[in-house]
Amino acid sequence: MNEQRFHTPLPLELAVNIPAGTIAIETIDGDESFVTIDGNEKLAAQTVVEQRGGRLVVEFQGKRGLFGITIAVGDFSIGGGSLRVRARVPHGAAVRVTSASADATLRGKLASLDAKSVSGDVLVIGEISGHAVVKTVSGDLRLDPVGGDVRIQSVSGDAGLRSVGGSLVAKSVSGDLRVESIRAGHAELTSISGDIEIGIAAGSSVDVDASSVSGDLSSEVPLASAPGEDGNGPIVVVRGKTVSGDFKVARTA
Numbered sequence: 609m610n611e612q613r614f615h616t617p618l619p620l621e622l623a624v625n626i627p628a629g630t631i632a633i634e635t636i637d638g639d640e641s642f643v644t645i646d647g648n649e650k651l652a653a654q655t656v657v658e659q660r661g662g663r664l665v666v667e668f669q670g671k672r673g674l675f676g677i678t679i680a681v682g683d684f685s686i687g688g689g690s691l692r693v694r695a696r697v698p699h700g701a702a703v704r705v706t707s708a709s710a711d712a713t714l715r716g717k718l719a720s721l722d723a724k725s726v727s728g729d730v731l732v733i734g735e736i737s738g739h740a741v742v743k744t745v746s747g748d749l750r751l752d753p754v755g756g757d758v759r760i761q762s763v764s765g766d767a768g769l770r771s772v773g774g775s776l777v778a779k780s781v782s783g784d785l786r787v788e789s790i791r792a793g794h795a796e797l798t799s800i801s802g803d804i805e806i807g808i809a810a811g812s813s814v815d816v817d818a819s820s821v822s823g824d825l826s827s828e829v830p831l832a833s834a835p836g837e838d839g840n841g842p843i844v845v846v847r848g849k850t851v852s853g854d855f856k857v858a859r860t861a
Contacts, residue, residue: 610645613640614643616697620641620662624705624707625666626666627707629707631695631711634714636699640698641698645691645692655667699716701719703720705724705725709728711728714730714731720737721740726745729748729765730747730748736751744767745764751769753770757776759777760777777794780800783801784802786804791844795846798850800852801853804850804855806858808846814846815846817847818855819849822853827858
């Protein structure tokens with residue numbers, strides 16, 4: 609196991625692209641980054657860690673089928689080894705994660721997040737000041753507060769959001785979707801075989817139009833325009849649809 613050190617003042621993007629294993633990212637004080645890779649020795653030897661201007665890149669560069677692994681998306685499988693990537697980067701870094709089968713845990717303060725995973729969970733403990741875009745297949749998603757817009761596509765996994773500062777577009781197939789709080793903007797929520805629950809922040813006006821083919825609808829506010837508590841708060845426009853699942857709208861503090 610070898611830790612590499614880089615001088616990485618902001619703005620910085622950390623890009624991690626590995627086939628399988630675990631990814632642990634933490635933001636820290638200062639302007640230096642630290643990256644450690646261990647796990648399967650043959651896979652680690654084919655993983656490049658390098659700084660490219662304002663990007664810090666951790667990337668597996670092996671060929672498909674080499675050393676008994678097959679890396680693919682959709683119909684192909686992964687086997688024969690995995691990697692463990694640990695990165696510590698300055699607070700406020702943007703993060704981009706791509707994996708076929710790796711769980712990713714991120715802690716701290718991020719500028720933005722772009723994540724794609726075919727078979728792995730994505731967990732953010734901390735805050736994202738900008739946007740978050742996440743696509744997962746067969747993996748759960750959990751995001752703490754996001755200050756900007758959020759875009760989610762989830763297949764066969766649950767998605768949970770602490771709060772959203774901007775607009776939200778979320779599509780789920782075979783999984784529940786829960787948004788604890790949204791204050792303004794548009795929220796477009798679609799689920800096939802899964803429940804949807806969205807919380808509207810206190811003081812926000814809300815315009816809700818929701819439907820379900822085979823599920824219950826419930827709301828603590830009317831499914832139409834409703835004034836905010838002070839009569840002139842921000843507006844949340846909610847458009848929701850479930851094919852086989854319940855849809856619930858709630859007020860939050």
